Amino acid sequence: MRLHYLLFAFLLVFLLPAPGFAQRIRNPVSCLRNKGFCHPIRCPSVAKTxxxxAPGLKCCRK
Incomplete structure (x- = not known):
């Protein structure tokens, strides 16, 4: 049972976005929290990377 708490704490820390998002976004959860969407290869022309x-997926925002 203690392993569940440890795993939950690790995931919580790992998935929390950095304060002010000074670093680039590196996972889908942070991308969605920043009102972005994941797109393969590169972002459409109306969106900014x-x-x-993930490897091969870009986080884009209009």
Whole structure:
């Protein structure tokens, strides 16, 4: 049971966005929290790249 708490604490710290988002976005959860969306290869022309969701996926925002 203690392992569940440790895993939850690790995930909570890992998925929390950095204060002020000074660093680039590196996971899908942070991308969605920044009102972005994940897109393969590169962002559409109307969107700006603000980070990456995973290898091969870009985080884009209009």
């Amino acid at each position: 603000i980070g990456s969701c």
